[in-house]
Amino acid sequence: SQELEQSPQSLIVQEGKNLTINCTSSKTLYGLYWYKQKYGEGLIFLMMLQKGGEEKSHEKITAKLDEKKQQSSLHITASQPSHAGIYLCGAGPLGMGSARQLTFGSGTQLTVLP
Amino acid sequence: ETGVTQSPTHLIKTRGQQVTLRCSSQSGHNTVSWYQQALGQGPQFIFQYYREEENGRGNFPPRFSGLQFPNYSSELNVNALELDDSALYLCASSQEETQYFGPGTRLLVL
Numbered sequence: 068s069q070e071l072e073q074s075p076q077s078l079i080v081q082e083g084k085n086l087t088i089n090c091t092s093s094k095t096l097y098g099l100y101w102y103k104q105k106y107g108e109g110l111i112f113l114m115m116l117q118k119g120g121e122e123k124s125h126e127k128i129t130a131k132l133d134e135k136k137q138q139s140s141l142h143i144t145a146s147q148p149s150h151a152g153i154y155l156c157g158a159g160p161l162g163m164g165s166a167r168q169l170t171f172g173s174g175t176q177l178t179v180l181p
Numbered sequence: 182e183t184g185v186t187q188s189p190t191h192l193i194k195t196r197g198q199q200v201t202l203r204c205s206s207q208s209g210h211n212t213v214s215w216y217q218q219a220l221g222q223g224p225q226f227i228f229q230y231y232r233e234e235e236n237g238r239g240n241f242p243p244r245f246s247g248l249q250f251p252n253y254s255s256e257l258n259v260n261a262l263e264l265d266d267s268a269l270y271l272c273a274s275s276q277e278e279t280q281y282f283g284p285g286t287r288l289l290v291l
Contacts, residue, residue: 071223098278109183109271110224110282155223167214167275168237171223 073172090156100157185283202257204272213255218269
């Protein structure tokens, strides 16, 4: 079965600083999802990556999938307190009709100090 | 707001009891998945329903069962509750590739 390892487990940064969270897979990733979760709440979809070398951005968050499709990174530029939360990467099969079973990493807890 | 709602928000049960959790999918989404998230961990896939039939199951025992209704709302039932069932239960609905999650139901088993 696929396993996802996230690093670091937790991160404390000063407001305005850049940061990167990594997600490494034991197998080739066919669909890599990034979600954000406020403590004890539901997951908010951020981005999905499919192709090797793909990069997507939304506001100050950029996600990349490496060429070999086994590692993804999430980069936040000029962090703000609103970026605080738990960031989760999830991976699963693609294609209509396939079970959309996502395997998640254990998450990265981000704290942004004002 | 994802358009996915869950009820109740919180629930306390005792060991051995049964519980039913409910999920209302985003309009037009015919697939619903359920996940269990223990404290400090990522969500773990329980099962998925597509057009009212189970279409994939994770490593959970049969006492975890589900239903999906014609309007695509869904239920998760757990029988013979154990202390380790205490967790946040999340449902997610999808039409194509992306799953949209509800806010979750926090279950505490005493």
